[in-house]
Amino acid sequence: MSSFSKTKMNQVVRVPERGKYDKATIYPIIDEALICHMGLVQDNQPVVIPTLHARYEDNLLLHGATTSRLIKYAQAGNPVSVSMTLVDGLVLARSVFHHSVNYRSVVLFGRGSLVPDEDKMRYLEVFTERLLPGRWADARVPNEKELKATAIVSIPIELASAKVRTGPPGDDEEDMHLPVWAGVLPLKPQFLSPQSDPKLSQDISVPEYILNYMKTRT
Amino acid sequence: MSSFSKTKMNQVVRVPERGKYDKATIYPIIDEALICHMGLVQDNQPVVIPTLHARYEDNLLLHGATTSRLIKYAQAGNPVSVSMTLVDGLVLARSVFHHSVNYRSVVLFGRGSLVPDEDKMRYLEVFTERLLPGRWADARVPNEKELKATAIVSIPIELASAKVRTGPPGDDEEDMHLPVWAGVLPLKPQFLSPQSDPKLSQDISVPEYILNYMKTRT
Numbered sequence: 001m002s003s004f005s006k007t008k009m010n011q012v013v014r015v016p017e018r019g020k021y022d023k024a025t026i027y028p029i030i031d032e033a034l035i036c037h038m039g040l041v042q043d044n045q046p047v048v049i050p051t052l053h054a055r056y057e058d059n060l061l062l063h064g065a066t067t068s069r070l071i072k073y074a075q076a077g078n079p080v081s082v083s084m085t086l087v088d089g090l091v092l093a094r095s096v097f098h099h100s101v102n103y104r105s106v107v108l109f110g111r112g113s114l115v116p117d118e119d120k121m122r123y124l125e126v127f128t129e130r131l132l133p134g135r136w137a138d139a140r141v142p143n144e145k146e147l148k149a150t151a152i153v154s155i156p157i158e159l160a161s162a163k164v165r166t167g168p169p170g171d172d173e174e175d176m177h178l179p180v181w182a183g184v185l186p187l188k189p190q191f192l193s194p195q196s197d198p199k200l201s202q203d204i205s206v207p208e209y210i211l212n213y214m215k216t217r218t
Numbered sequence: 219m220s221s222f223s224k225t226k227m228n229q230v231v232r233v234p235e236r237g238k239y240d241k242a243t244i245y246p247i248i249d250e251a252l253i254c255h256m257g258l259v260q261d262n263q264p265v266v267i268p269t270l271h272a273r274y275e276d277n278l279l280l281h282g283a284t285t286s287r288l289i290k291y292a293q294a295g296n297p298v299s300v301s302m303t304l305v306d307g308l309v310l311a312r313s314v315f316h317h318s319v320n321y322r323s324v325v326l327f328g329r330g331s332l333v334p335d336e337d338k339m340r341y342l343e344v345f346t347e348r349l350l351p352g353r354w355a356d357a358r359v360p361n362e363k364e365l366k367a368t369a370i371v372s373i374p375i376e377l378a379s380a381k382v383r384t385g386p387p388g389d390d391e392e393d394m395h396l397p398v399w400a401g402v403l404p405l406k407p408q409f410l411s412p413q414s415d416p417k418l419s420q421d422i423s424v425p426e427y428i429l430n431y432m433k434t435r436t
Contacts, residue, residue, distance in 0.1 A: 039264035046257035
């Protein structure tokens with residue numbers, strides 16, 4: 001299955017031509033987003049909480065302390081919704097009405113379950129490598145006590161959709177003559193210079209794999 | 219009132235010393251975040267949707283087409299939760315366990331209502347100026363038809379909390395000797411060069427207020 005079905009829940013209603021349902025569009029957005037926002041229902045009240053995530057095949061992985069509200073809710077198999085958004089620029093039109101942003105967002109739905117103890121180490125490797133490729137082989141891997149304190153929830157992605165806006169502003173024909181600058185201000189998250197831990201020994205320099213990773217994001 | 223009360227709903231449970239309840243911490247995070255993620259409940263299922271927002275005093279403003287799911291839900295006075303997160307850097311510890319991100323996030327709760335027609339123009343000015351200071355005076359303001367198609371929902375912020383992590387990694391004492399680079403990779407959304415609308419007349423250049431704004435974000 002290379003696309004998700006379109007249901008009442010995941011269908012993009014506003015500006016439907018921006019809606020995408022294929023994994024080839026959706027998964028790279030999930031992977032590029034550093035964080036996501038997860039929604040849960042508590043006492044009939046929606047609660048939205050930001051968290052880190054990683055995708056493993058058709059599953060979204062979340063991790064946290066075994067005591068965290070988000071983890072306890074998700075591991076119980078309650079329905080969750082998760083959204084991640086990349087903002088690519090401000091879209092400045094000649095008319096206020098057509099101002100917008102360029103973005104790539106995903107909204108997904110599923111029900112999670114706890115990753116069994118024996119798989120935790122492997123999933124933490126997925127998480128760490130997704131945060132920074134090469135890091136797992138360099139840092140000290142979790143010990144038994146740390147593994148025990150960490151819960152990982154795997155959520156098979158049941159339904160998802162992406163919404164994508166790209167390109168210049170869409171002003172109305174009758175506004176094209178206005179003497180107003182129109183266009184896009186592209187936005188991109190960029191790394192600044194690495195800040196060594198003040199307690200770091202002077203003879204340890206920033207390793208190659210980190211410098212390379214920073215370049216891919218700049 | 220300069221702080222929100224701490225309840226079961228907004229209390230930061232995990233790493234409670236990162237929790238903040240004062241407006242002086244919370245409001246600048248809301249204002250700096252370009253987008254937010256709003257949570258609603260539909261058929262007992264949480265749904266999280268990204269959207270633009272603006273703050274006006276103690277209210278969060280959302281806007282959209284009068285037909286949008288998010289707007290219809292919020293204007294009906296249903297309880298909503300909204301979260302916005304600024305990621306300030308990757309925190310690389312000597313141990314995998316202490317890897318983290320530096321971030322500033324807000325989770326807030328409230329119930330919205332529709333802004334009356336006669337106030338819409340004023341609120342759209344707030345929205346536009348918050349997206350890009352100076353833009354309202356330059357672009358064509360909304361006409362009657364556009365105003366009619368736009369709904370603005372104002373949500374008095376009833377409860378909110380911020381969660382903030384700053385600073386270097388927090389490795390355990392026994393890992394400090396490890397030959398692993400540790401520190402922070404600071405991340406910042408930055409503007410790239412403006413892209414003029416291909417249909418823009420050649421004699422219109424990027425105005426001063428836009429160049430100034432881009433500098434404040436770079």
